Amino acid sequence: MKLLQALFFPPEQPGGVSSMVPYLQERFMSPRWEMELFSIPKRIRNKGRDKVLFDTFDWRQYEQYPVVQKYIQTYRDYLWWTRLRIQKSFDLIHAHHPIAGIAMKSVFPDTPLVQTIHSSYEKELILNGKIEEGGPEHQFLVSLYREMEHKADRLIAVSHSFQHYLTPYVQNPQDISVIPNGYDEKRFKPIPHENEVAQLITVCRLVPAKGLDILLKACAELKKRNQNYVLHIIGDGPIRPELEEMARQLDIYHETIFYGYTLHPEEFMPFFDVFVLPSRAEAFGSVFAEAALSCLALVGTEVGGISEQIEDGVNGLLVPPDNPKALADALEKVIADPAYRYELARSACDKAKSNYSLSRAVNELKKMYLKFPH
Template sequence: MRLLQALFFPPEQPGGVSSMIPYLQERFTSPRWEMELFSLPKRIRNKGKEEIKFHTFDWTQYGESPVVQKYIQTYRDYLWWTRLRIHKPFDLIHAHHPIAGLAMRSVFPDTPLIQTLHSSYERELILNGKIAEGGPEHQFLVSMYRELEYCTDQLMTVSKSFRGYMAPYVDRHEDIRVLPNGYDERRFKPIPHENEVAQLITVCRLVPAKGLDVLLRACAELKKQGVEYVLHIIGDGPIRPELEKMAQQLGIYNETIFYGYTLHPEEFMPFFDIFVLPSRAEAFGSVFAEAALSCLALVGTEVGGIAEQIENGVNGLLVPPNDPVALAEALAGVIADPMYRYELARSACERAKANYSLSRAVHELKKMYLEYANK
């Protein structure tokens, strides 16, 4: 069977897609399976010119918005690039971004199409202050869910929480399949170690949706209480200068290290003790699974897919979003008790291996691919 994995970003870009899709290829290399990856290069801009029409709504009512205009132009570019680069047929296409899925359906209308939604673009834009809730951009983006439902043979997402989020925007939310990402265990090599001072690590794009302002305030509270720690922030983004200034103002700059973007943080994640990320929203939260497989204690917020990964007090700790005091209390507890921290980390690792292995994801995908290719 010839399979195409249609991405938006190239697979080396950070995020949930890059944590799984590139590692699928070797699992699908056999006489029975052949898989290719396809994405839109960053250099392709403003190439597409064709008129865009959707089946379930009229996008032009939102067309004055620059955000909507950019989205539509990117769709045109993806269509242009797809027609230019793909000439041979595939037995099935699995898309991992709305633009990729819509373009593939347009270019290959007779090929079975599976669409996985890994995150909520509109929710991120709202939390990051880029668009207004209920505004034209928001209405346009949530309208895309019904369009995708109309155009694809199977709509999928990565958590039950995100399926519930989509329910108001589609006709048959109960038909959406849930398949969390899978992670190749060989990438993660937990290392026994003893850090005299607890080492906290977070890995994310530096945007308001990730709640790093809450984390810095929580760390300031820890310092006020005399709790020793070092916070390592891996990632880059538009609010990095603001966060660095905030760390200085809170008096925790000496305890905080900003690394910038790193391609493979899992290579040195095992040397830390506690993974913490107080996100304001997460469809799944791939980095929690990666931290668990690195055998770190987990501290996260009760939102989206994070709350599906962590059972509070069993394999990590959950706190309300936007609550630096509660976050500081949770962190203080795992910092003060290394044995408790170890038990949380061990439970997190065991659960992640059981629920989020790449082998499990591959098994489920193969069954589904055969189901739709044989229809």
């Protein structure tokens, strides 16, 4: 069976898709399976000139808005690059981004399409203050879910929470499959270690949706309570300067290390003690599974896929979003009691190996792919 995994970003980019899809390839290399990856390079800009029409809604009612204009042009560019680069046929295409799926079906209308939706771009834009909830750009972006449903032969969400989120925007939500991302266990090597001072780590894009302002306030509260820690922030993004300034104003700059973007954080994640990320929204939260496989204690918010990964008090701690005091209380529990911290970390690692292994994801995908004629 000849498979094409259609990404948007190149596979070395950070994020849930890149945590899984490039590692699928070696698992599918056998006489029975042949798999290729496809993505659009960042340098491709303003090449596409196609007239764009969707089957389920008229996007032109939103065409005066810059977010919509950029999205449509990116879709045109993806179409242009697909036609230029793909010269062979496939038995099935599995797309991992809305633009990739809709474009692939336009170019290869007779090829079965499986579409995984990994995140809610519109929700992130709202939380990051880029668009208004219920506004025209929001309406355009959520209309794409119905278009994806129409185009795809199978729609997949990465968590039950995200499946529920999609319900108002599609015609048959009961037909959406749920397959969480899988992670290659060989990439994660927990290391026995004892840090005299608790080492907290977070890995994310530095944008408002990730709630790092709440994390810094919680850490300031920890300092007031005389709890010793070091906070390591891995990632980059538009709000880095204001986060650094906030750390100074809260008098925790010396306890906080900003690393910027790092390609493979899982290589040194096992040396830390606690993974914490107080996201305001998360379709799945891949980095929690990666931290669990690195045998870190998990502290997260009761949102989206995070609350499916963490059972509060069993394999991590959950707190409400936008609540610095609750986050400080949870962090204090794991900082002050290393034995409890280790117990949570072991449970998190066991659950992640069981529920989020690459082997499990591969088996589920193979069963799904084989349902299509080839």
